[in-house]
Structure formats: C-alpha cells, structure tokens
Amino acid sequence: MQSGELVAAAAPSGTATTLLDRTTALKGVELTVVVPTFNERDNIEILLSRLDAALCGIEWEVVYVDDDSPDGTAAKIRALAQNNPRVRCLQRIGRRGLSTAVVEGMLASCAPYLAVIDADLQHDETLLPRMLAMIKADDLDVVVGSRHTAGGGIGDWDRRRATISNIAARLARLIVPADLTDPMSGFFIMTRPAFERAVRCLSGQGFKILLDLFASTPVAFRFKEVPYVFGQRQHGESKLDSFVIWEYLMLLIDKTVGRYVPARFISFAAIGGLGVVVHFTTLYFGLKLVSFPAAQAIATFTAMTSNFALNNMLTYRDRRLTGRRFVTGLLSFYAVCSLGAVANVGIASAAFADHYTWWASGLAGAVVGVVWNYAVSSVLTWRRN
Numbered sequence: 325m326q327s328g329e330l331v332a333a334a335a336p337s338g339t340a341t342t343l344l345d346r347t348t349a350l351k352g353v354e355l356t357v358v359v360p361t362f363n364e365r366d367n368i369e370i371l372l373s374r375l376d377a378a379l380c381g382i383e384w385e386v387v388y389v390d391d392d393s394p395d396g397t398a399a400k401i402r403a404l405a406q407n408n409p410r411v412r413c414l415q416r417i418g419r420r421g422l423s424t425a426v427v428e429g430m431l432a433s434c435a436p437y438l439a440v441i442d443a444d445l446q447h448d449e450t451l452l453p454r455m456l457a458m459i460k461a462d463d464l465d466v467v468v469g470s471r472h473t474a475g476g477g478i479g480d481w482d483r484r485r486a487t488i489s490n491i492a493a494r495l496a497r498l499i500v501p502a503d504l505t506d507p508m509s510g511f512f513i514m515t516r517p518a519f520e521r522a523v524r525c526l527s528g529q530g531f532k533i534l535l536d537l538f539a540s541t542p543v544a545f546r547f548k549e550v551p552y553v554f555g556q557r558q559h560g561e562s563k564l565d566s567f568v569i570w571e572y573l574m575l576l577i578d579k580t581v582g583r584y585v586p587a588r589f590i591s592f593a594a595i596g597g598l599g600v601v602v603h604f605t606t607l608y609f610g611l612k613l614v615s616f617p618a619a620q621a622i623a624t625f626t627a628m629t630s631n632f633a634l635n636n637m638l639t640y641r642d643r644r645l646t647g648r649r650f651v652t653g654l655l656s657f658y659a660v661c662s663l664g665a666v667a668n669v670g671i672a673s674a675a676f677a678d679h680y681t682w683w684a685s686g687l688a689g690a691v692v693g694v695v696w697n698y699a700v701s702s703v704l705t706w707r708r709n
C-alpha cells in the first residue's frame with residue numbers, strides 16, 4: 325500500500341483533493357536552506373519572508389544555526405517557527421564558528437539538496453530556484469553564487485577589503501580549481517552525496533566553508549557558477565575581523581601541508597621563534613639595568629608570557645582562555661615550558677657528550693623542547709572542555 329492510499333483510507337471524506345493535499349504534505353523536504361546566524365535578530369523575519377516568496381513551488385525548509393547570540397536571535401527564530409513549520413532552529417551553546425555552524429545545519433537536514441545563505445540579506449535569495457534547477461538539470465555537485473564572474477559584483481566594498489579579498493582569492497588557487505572564481509563565497513547549493521563525501525575531511529577552521537569543501541572533497545566537484553551582486557547589510561554588523569585573515573592562513577596551511585605537520589604546530593613553532601627574538605631583545609636592554617642572571621630570568625619570563633599570550637590569541641583562538649582561566653593557563657604554561665627547558669638542555673648535553681657538533685646538539689635539544697611544549701600545553705593549558 326502506498327502512503328497516499330493510507331492517508332486516503334484514514335481520511336473521513338476520501339475526495340480527490342484530500343488525497344492530493346495529504347500526499348503533498350507527506351512529501352519530504354527537497355531543499356534545506358542553512359542560515360548561520362550570530363546577532364541577526366532583525367534580519368531573521370525579513371529573510372524568511374523573502375525565502376517564502378522566492379521558493380514558491382519547492383518543498384523547502386530553513387535551518388537557522390545560531391551560536392547562542394546575546395541579542396535573542398534564537399528566541400526570535402523559535403517564535404517564527406510556531407507559525408511556520410518550514411522553520412527550524414539549531415542553537416549551539418559555548419561554541420562559535422561560521423563553518424562548523426553550516427556543517428551542523430547540513431547534518432541536521434535530510435534533504436537531497438542543501439543551500440547556504442547569509443542571514444543579513446547580502447546574498448540574492450531569488451537566485452535559489454535557478455541554482456536548484458541548474459544543479460539538477462546539469463547533474464552537478466555544487467552551484468556557487470559568485471561575485472567575480474561576468475555579471476557579478478562586490479557592491480560598495482572599500483579598497484582595503486577588495487584588495488584583501490583579491491589576495492585571498494589568489495592564494496586560494498593553491499588548493500582549489502582555478503575556475504572557481506569566488507572561493508570565499510558563502511552562498512551556494514550542493515547535493516547531499518557531494519557533502520557527505522567531503523564532510524569527514526573538512527578542516528572546519530574559520531569562515532571559508534566553500535573553500536574548505538572544495539579543498540577537502542576526495543573527488544573533484546562538478547560545479548557551475550551564477551553571478552550575483554553582494555548587497556548591503558541593513559541591520560546588525562559584520563562579524564569578520566582581522567583574525568579572519570589569520571584563520572584563513574591556517575586553513576591554507578592545513579590543506580597544503582597539514583597532512584604531514586599540523587597547522588597548529590606550525591603556528592606554535594613560529595610563535596616560539598618569535599619568542600627567541602623577544603628573549604634576546606629583553607636580555608639586551610635588561611643588561612643595561614641589572615645583573616646577567618636577573619636579566620636572563622626577566623627575559624625568560626617575558627618570552628614565555630608573550631608566547632602564551634600570542635598562542636592564546638592565535639594558535640588556540642578557538643579555545644581562548646579568558647579571566648581567571650587566563651591566569652591559571654599562564655601558570656601551567658610556565659610549568660610546561662620549564663620542563664621543556666630541562667628536556668632541551670638534557671638532550672642537547674647528551675648529544676654533545678656523544679660527540680655531535682655544538683649546533684646539531686643545540687638543534688636536537690630545541691626540537692625536543694618545542695615538541696614537548698606543544699604536545700603538553702595542548703592537553704594541559706589549552707585542553708578541550
């Protein structure tokens with residue numbers, strides 16, 4: 325027995341219309357629109373009515389993925405959902421991140437087609453039906469809304485942002501196909517099988533979910549682009565800050581050499597190298613004021629403290645320690661580095677006694693020291709909650 329017949333049998337008056345209505349109602353969702361939100365309370369309802377207008381005739385739903393916005397975005401979404409069964413709210417607590425929000429929204433959907441669009445009305449939702457038709461007709465994996473293909477545009481961006489975006493797009497060529505003109509786009513539609521192929525390999529870092537997907541898929545995506553012009557934000561403000569650039573570099577490192585060396589380790593070691601500079605600078609000036617042992621001690625603590633602060637801000641941005649945990653984290657970092665120094669000196673001395681050259685012995689000690697500091701601080705200082 326088919327599901328339609330079942331409904332018809334159960335319905336008191338099995339007229340043709342009832343059968344038709346119920347059968348449509350039983351059809352699953354074809355398109356899930358995932359909308360990441362952070363402090364977008366005033367944009368939710370406008371976007372919803374625009375989606376309603378644009379997606380007429382399609383079985384769709386919208387999943388807003390909200391990272392516990394302090395402005396009450398989630399409550400607003402749930403209130404709208406009371407009157408509209410197409411609306412769902414996925415609220416995440418204690419976590420932030422545009423990429424992971426999009427991934428979890430997609431994972432919460434059962435639809436065969438998945439779209440992503442910003443909440444702030446900067447993307448053109450009226451293109452969605454065309455994008456859906458295209459992905460089906462041409463049997464594609466992804467259709468990308470692009471600002472950098474003929475007919476597209478970046479709206480009224482200032483020179484600085486346009487330049488940064490340009491450089492970022494060029495760097496992206498390292499890891500994605502060259503004919504993907506807007507790898508930073510946050511506006512696209514993809515098929516579920518394509519998503520499922522890539523999802524376990526994603527880096528999940530930062531803002532660039534489309535780039536991450538293209539760089540992570542084991543089989544290259546078949547894709548096309550549709551041009552759109554980036555609109556203006558009406559309410560609220562952008563969440564992109566300067567750290568986006570750093571996160572972007574980490575994503576590139578992760579997708580190029582991450583298979584061999586973790587991106588976090590490269591960041592940690594680079595900051596360690598900077599720490600050496602801090603150490604010698606402090607020592608140089610300290611010697612003008614105090615004795616050598618005192619200056620050396622001050623230099624050591626200054627370098628450890630600045631290393632801690634930088635790693636906390638960059639390497640472990642996603643697990644950043646604040647308030648009291650910043651202080652306890654710093655103390656644990658001192659402890660870890662002290663043991664690292666003991667291991668460093670021990671290994672280097674042993675190697676030197678074994679007749680290795682002074683620089684090879686020193687290098688061996690330093691490598692052991694930095695690996696120790698990285699490994700132990702990652703579980704003690706910046707442990708996952």
Ligand code: GDD
Nearest residue numbers: 360361362389391420421422425442443508510562563564
């Ligand atoms: N859940 C969640 N968590 N959503 C977030 C977060 C977060 O940490 N950060 C930002 N968002 C949401 C915003 O609420 C918005 O709906 C969308 O993600 C885009 O954020 P904006 O802050 O508006 O970014 P933008 O307009 O500056 O950036 C746009 O251009 C970039 C390329 O230059 C977006 O389209 C990006 O996706 C795109 O990469």
Ligand code: MN
Nearest residue numbers: 442444446562
């Ligand atoms: Mn925006």
